Amino acid sequence: MVPYCKIDHVDKVFTRGSASTCVLKEITLDIEKGEYVSIIGHSGCGKSTLLNIVAGLTPATAGGIILEGHEVNEPGPDRAVVFQNHSLLPWLTVYDNVRLAVDKVFGRTKSRAERSEWVMHNLNLVQMAHAKDKRPSEISGGMKQRVGIARALAMEPKILLLDEPFGALDALTRTHLQDTVMGLHEKLGNTVMMITHDVDEAVLLSDRIIMMTNGPAAQIGEILTVPITRPRKRLELVSDPSFLKCRQRVLEFLYERHRYVEAA
Template sequence: MHSYVQIENAGMVFSTKKGKFTALTDINLTVAEGEFISLIGHSGCGKSTLLNLIAGLTDATEGVLLLANKEIKGPGPERAVVFQNHSLLPWLNAFENVHLAVERVFGAREGRSQLKARTQAALDLVGLSHAAARLPGEISGGMKQRVGIARALAMEPKVLLMDEPFGALDALTRAHLQDELMKIVAATRSTVVMVTHDVDEAVLLSDRIVMMTNGPAATIGDILSIDLPRPRDRLALAHDPAYHALRSRVLEFLYSRQMRPREAA
């Protein structure tokens, strides 16, 4: 596997009414092609800020970020973002919401039938063909989030970026979508970077967990490799000592950082 994303000595400083605020410092990370990375840490540790840097939604004030050896400068169709809020257009149905993204990325070089086929394939992938004609207000929260994932996957991104995509869902829906995501990633061989607060979610889904220190001036405190075989079954893992050992490692890191914010450099 070769790296898709390289982050070298990246830092992020925001200007506020109270002066400069250093959100991130000395971030060094390489994400391999096809790898699933989770970013975890306490609130305010810069997880979403780091994801936004990779997405190109904000520019790092220090260092460099590369995608396939090209510097990241602004958003691009090779990176798709799934937010906690599904961000669907309420006046468009599920098919139309996905098709809008497909048309924007592929419309200049593909015909109408090809664009429709891409849209349908993305809905099929997340199991929503039956709901293609429904408006966002007519489907559940979990289904809306699946439309958001379908929209992102339909763009055929090199990197799928997810910012707590299941955070607003109930426990059963969340577990179901986690299982679906594992199947989708296995089928598409996507490279994924996901922000999460959920330790079990991080261990279940990830190849590596990037654990962030507290802010301000947050950085990478440790990186944990999740060497559990795939495909993964959550019920089997519930009785797996290796799973519990990995889960404990993450919890120990988080508890060691509790109420101990990293001093700004």
């Protein structure tokens, strides 16, 4: 069976003057439709570079990305990205920030009223409809990220790309947003690829965790399947044997890589 998204033998080399650095080497990964995949590894292992290649923001040096049978070679609305920085336009309201994306994607296929309804539908999904007339400076960091997620979902992407979307948030806000994203994934069945440094976050949200070796020339070191049924409830997982076993394996992998760096 043809995979929904295929990362096919991807290499990435950055060249600056006469110096070249291989960041990624022979990255191959199949992602199925509706799957939630997390990429984890130490800083500098090329996680965000890989996500940017899937997004079409950075070209691969070798290999490529196939999404639902089509090669990815430029940015497109079928791949929506949510960055650690919310990237909202400060002069636009919450509503207008989402509306901008909706108009761009559906300007020719939905009426003005349908687009407005679609904006509000996605703001309701992330519980931000009440703040539709506020500007980014008037809402909290967690609320800004909710709007960013709403904007991404409103594009109806084939794959949602999350680049450490909760990394700049306080622990409580981060927890609430993790629960929001987990609930959205269970409700919508969307395909998600997420970059994270947080082991508990990866185990809580993911179907599979892709563990990267250290750079340069980082590769996929191990792929861990998370055998926890959905829907998942955070408090119940605290003592769940499968959760604890997965958490331990990811920590062991990362610790082994850390020792490797220290010995180098």
